[in-house]
Amino acid sequence: MIALSLAEIAAVVGGQTYDIPDPSVQVTGPVVRDSREVEPGSLFVAFVGERVDGHDYARAVVEAGAAAVLASRPVGVPAIVVDDVQAALGALARHVVRTLGTTLVALTGSAGKTSTKDLIAQVLRRKAPTVFTPGSLNNEIGLPLTALSATEETRFLVLEMGARGIGHIRYLADLTPPRIGLVLNVGTAHIGEFGGREQIAQAKGELVESLPPASEGGTAVLNADDPLVRAMASRTQAKVVLFGESGEADVRAENVRLTDTGQPAFRLHTPSGASDVTMRLYGEHHVSNALAAAAVAHELGMSAEEIATALSEAGSLSRWRMEVTERPDGVTIVNDAYNANPESMRAALRALAAMGTGRRTWAVLGKMAELGDEALAEHDAVGRLAVRLNVGKLVAVGGREAAWLQLGAYNEGSWGEESVHVSDAQAAVDLLRSELRPGDVVLVKASRSVGLEGVAQALLETGAEGEVVAR
Secondary structure (H helix, E strand, C coil): CEEEEEHHHHHHEEEEEEEECCCCEECCCCCCHHHCCCCCCCCCCEEEECEHHHHHHHHHHHHHCCCCCEHHHHHHHHEEEEECCHHHHHHHHHHHHHHHEEEEEEECCCHHHHHHHHHHHHHCCCCCCECCCCCCCCCCHHHHHHCCCCCCCEEEEEEEECCCCCCCCHHHHHHHHCCEEECCCCCCCCCHHHHCCCHHHHCHHHHHHCCCCHHCCEEEECCCCCHHHHHHHHHHCEEEEEEECCCCCEEEEEEEECCCCCCCCEEECCCHHHEEECCCCCCCCCHHHHHHHHHHHHHHCCCCCHHHHHHHHCCCCCCCCCEECCCCCCCEEEEEECCCHHHHHHHHHHHHHHHHHCCCCCEEECCCCCCCHHHHHHHHHHHHHHHHCCCCCCEEEHHHHHHHHHHHHHCCCCCCCCCEEEHHHHHHHHHHHCCEEEEEEEEEEEEEHHCCCCHHHHHHHCCCCCCCEEE
């Protein structure tokens, strides 16, 4: 964070100082909410959770070097006390972002946010110092913490914005006002909470509504291939840039194909030129993510050649997202267990089919959460798709939703040999350990709450020391 005195921070957040002998002491380290991340000069933010109260760690963090605690009550050590810690954190982030004047890029969408954010960051940091959201910390706490990690050297700040309801993105965009806003897609993730795709589109479009007008540099980057996203052009006064495979897109892909190992390649076209891209990531769905990143980079002054080189060298910076590891015995594990929704599940299955050409493939799948009334139909459809793609064997893991996956496969034409329903992750591991053979490719994917990353880890441990061949 930029250096600010405790007195300055108290004024920004509207707080009172307690037990601070010298208010001119500066916060020079990171702003953190985890006591294990405290460094000398840090500001520790004390949140009260269901099981842990950050105030209980106040003395320990100050002894570890924290300059003070941002708290909702006095804690007996240097503290800035506010009525609402979350609101104060947001106010501090807003102040720092406006003080820095860095170019802020915000993105949202139903699927692919984190992968696209990672791509944008890897492209832009070739041009100038870039700070970006770590992992998926895209909510009202993670977003301001990321923004506060920017410094005077930061030129680009790339922030992922998530939403579970109307108004969430508007709130985040108010905390950290973007100059460039990117909307990837409108899918069915969290449809059970929103109530329908139109409501999801309403929420995601709050990002483009928050942008400054074109005369002030505001730019909305929209997916030309998604009608609900493209329609958001009418909701902004910013310049509109379209990306996609459509011929009308400003930044588009031609000659899209997958390599023998399932990695996408294409000809990138931008208004300033064209160049070839062959990605290290797996799955054709990354083409759209790459085009989104390319559109942002082009708007920030990078050439087609620079962008194509960066995209061709970029990897995944976040764990358990199409993380491909090859065991010494030739079994390939594809760990995509961080999260799942119908769109990402279909994309992962298609990537598995491409990677597994000439090899035996396994899809170890679990529940897709928060689908509401669409849950049965969507799980059934994924099970059917696994059969249509000729996946060698579907292993559906867990309770009711997993049973629907297996039933979809059965009804599509998988009569016992090609699909199986198991009760839990350990049962899946036991089955795979007994049946995997050299050359097999195993995809592991489910919503985060299912915890199927443990299956991937167990399979890697079974195969001894694997080699990560790409991410």
